[in-house]
Amino acid sequence: MGNIVKSACPLNCWDSCGFNVTIEDGNIKRVEGDPHHPITKGKICGRGRMLEARTNSDQRITHPLKKVDGEFHPISWKQALDEIAEKLSEIKKAYGPTAVFHSHDYANSGLLVNLDKRFFNNYGGVTEVIGSLCWGSGIEAQKWDFGDSYSHAPEDIFNSKHIVIWGRNVARTNMHLYEYLQKAKAAGATLTVIDPIYNATAKIADRYISVKPGMDSFLALGIMKEILRLQLEDRLFIKNYSVGFEDVEDLLASISLEELSQFAEVPIEVFTDLAKIYGNGPTMTYLGLGMQRYENGGNTIRTIDALIAMSGNVGVPGGGANYGNLQVGQSFNIESLTMPHRRQESRQFTMMKQAEEVLKANEPPIKMIVVTCGNPLTQVPDTNLVKQAFESVETVVVLEQYMTDTAAVADYILPVKTSFEVEDIYYASMYHGYMNYSAALVEAPGEAQSDLWIWTELSKRLGFGEVFDFTREEFLEMGLADLNVHGISLSKLKQEHHLLLPVKKVPWEDKVFKTPSGKYEFTASRLDQEGKISLSYPRESSVNNPVLVEKYPYTLLSLHPMRSNHSQHYHLIAGLQQNRVEVSEDVALEKNLSENDRVRVYNDRGQVIGHVKIMKRAHPKTINIDEGNWSQFGGTVNLLTSNEPSDNGLGSILYDCLVNIEKWS
Numbered sequence: 001m002g003n004i005v006k007s008a009c010p011l012n013c014w015d016s017c018g019f020n021v022t023i024e025d026g027n028i029k030r031v032e033g034d035p036h037h038p039i040t041k042g043k044i045c046g047r048g049r050m051l052e053a054r055t056n057s058d059q060r061i062t063h064p065l066k067k068v069d070g071e072f073h074p075i076s077w078k079q080a081l082d083e084i085a086e087k088l089s090e091i092k093k094a095y096g097p098t099a100v101f102h103s104h105d106y107a108n109s110g111l112l113v114n115l116d117k118r119f120f121n122n123y124g125g126v127t128e129v130i131g132s133l134c135w136g137s138g139i140e141a142q143k144w145d146f147g148d149s150y151s152h153a154p155e156d157i158f159n160s161k162h163i164v165i166w167g168r169n170v171a172r173t174n175m176h177l178y179e180y181l182q183k184a185k186a187a188g189a190t191l192t193v194i195d196p197i198y199n200a201t202a203k204i205a206d207r208y209i210s211v212k213p214g215m216d217s218f219l220a221l222g223i224m225k226e227i228l229r230l231q232l233e234d235r236l237f238i239k240n241y242s243v244g245f246e247d248v249e250d251l252l253a254s255i256s257l258e259e260l261s262q263f264a265e266v267p268i269e270v271f272t273d274l275a276k277i278y279g280n281g282p283t284m285t286y287l288g289l290g291m292q293r294y295e296n297g298g299n300t301i302r303t304i305d306a307l308i309a310m311s312g313n314v315g316v317p318g319g320g321a322n323y324g325n326l327q328v329g330q331s332f333n334i335e336s337l338t339m340p341h342r343r344q345e346s347r348q349f350t351m352m353k354q355a356e357e358v359l360k361a362n363e364p365p366i367k368m369i370v371v372t373c374g375n376p377l378t379q380v381p382d383t384n385l386v387k388q389a390f391e392s393v394e395t396v397v398v399l400e401q402y403m404t405d406t407a408a409v410a411d412y413i414l415p416v417k418t419s420f421e422v423e424d425i426y427y428a429s430m431y432h433g434y435m436n437y438s439a440a441l442v443e444a445p446g447e448a449q450s451d452l453w454i455w456t457e458l459s460k461r462l463g464f465g466e467v468f469d470f471t472r473e474e475f476l477e478m479g480l481a482d483l484n485v486h487g488i489s490l491s492k493l494k495q496e497h498h499l500l501l502p503v504k505k506v507p508w509e510d511k512v513f514k515t516p517s518g519k520y521e522f523t524a525s526r527l528d529q530e531g532k533i534s535l536s537y538p539r540e541s542s543v544n545n546p547v548l549v550e551k552y553p554y555t556l557l558s559l560h561p562m563r564s565n566h567s568q569h570y571h572l573i574a575g576l577q578q579n580r581v582e583v584s585e586d587v588a589l590e591k592n593l594s595e596n597d598r599v600r601v602y603n604d605r606g607q608v609i610g611h612v613k614i615m616k617r618a619h620p621k622t623i624n625i626d627e628g629n630w631s632q633f634g635g636t637v638n639l640l641t642s643n644e645p646s647d648n649g650l651g652s653i654l655y656d657c658l659v660n661i662e663k664w665s
Ligand code: SF4
Pocket: 009, 010, 011, 013, 014, 015, 016, 017, 044, 045, 046, 047, 048, 049, 175, 565
């Protein structure tokens, strides 16, 4: 039978599900949904269920490993920590703390995951990563427009007359929103899906609109132009609560509907239909993360924000430009956990350019890389360059559970516990506002330790052990301190397992924005950058690089896989262990490709081998290879992607990637 206990999903995902975990004889037996969770209500996806296998697999690294003459050998924790601490100490003395590069990402959430920053701030600083591969340009864009990136509460969808899902396959990546969609539809709301791929969410829509990858802003401009023609704009909002709309009007006057239609590859009558949908709201828009992974990505999100704002769908129940929901993470006292005031020096590399920066850094050079919560050798663009950079550094330390592509290039691998082996609080700044608690449920195999134990031991050796002289529970209480005034405490959370954070259900309802002007900024005044939205195109497009289009005529997307959380589950699922190259029907026709044909997808940065799957009704000239695959199973799609940043500097351009394809024997 086993013992069923409540827990939570730690994976980097919109839904932040509650779990019921079955434990038998001290082992995880099953992971299921917690039916009492207010949002996720007992339903979870396969990625969450796979956490049982991730915890129990005999492929786990269970002892510290050191590479000697190209081979890994088990060593004691004492030896590993003594040697790493000694190197950290020597590097700081000789070059300063920023000669250490901390490569960090968000494979798993967890409040105490942030303690790696506490370690490095007390070390004196470090070279850290900024920006995000995943959603960086969109978050920055919404900060320019609204002052922050906030979403409506899930249940507010029932106040919507129309729902537009723009570039997000919620059936795959946000499954509880999918359920809300079905209910809202049954209650009378209309559902429109805009996406280059005819995905599972599109299949339940009233209206599916296929848009050219990277050209969503031209669709938004076409809709705005029609809204003005039909006089459906919200003049009250524009006059009282916004600045810069005259710049949008000038922009719209500079381009015809026909040109917008040609760029977006969307018929003009669709602009008119959608103008009526936005102009007769409330209309709720859920924006996905893919359409901003282009050089023009920030501008794309800002243009869609402008459409939502000018049509009167900001700050009203049933409306919203729902992208990130940063108010969730902002509820916690992160600074008391990370101690940024202790940093003496700092240097920043963007997430996208980290490899290039490592290779060229000389003031000081990078002498050590420490990797936490990430697998940059599959996830960071231009994998060949990332490998070269990591191999060029004297000491690479990776905190990991498995021999990932990144762990394989390490000098030291420190085996860490899974989320079921540590106590933590889980939340996601993407969708709903609940946080979930999980106790440590089982013992870790072998000598695997928590990240916190590793930071504690290293800090003792480096002379600042007192800043880690707290129990896990005390650290959790530290992070929750600001919430006590709202009646939220660790003991209450432990009792109830999930608690709603004090987040706004309808952001911007008071029409007071966090921008410099306090208004919605169609033309942004933030950071002295050019703040107008504009006509801008992907880097690898016929407008910006027609020669490249001749050579590489197809746009390559790299969607999140259905069954793996990024790269985390590939080694545990036999069916995932080859690249599936999804091609639109016209590509199959042009290249004479049939299902399961072996193909090579290539550009000047690299190549990936895989097997063909033909996508029905996908936008022409489109190919997809899911992200996250390991080198031993055919290699990551990032062998093909570019490490250039997006227009606002803080996002990747992973989808801004032209390729060609051929049969391969
Ligand atoms: S991956 Fe997302 S949908 Fe799946 S169980 Fe975890 S939080 Fe829920």
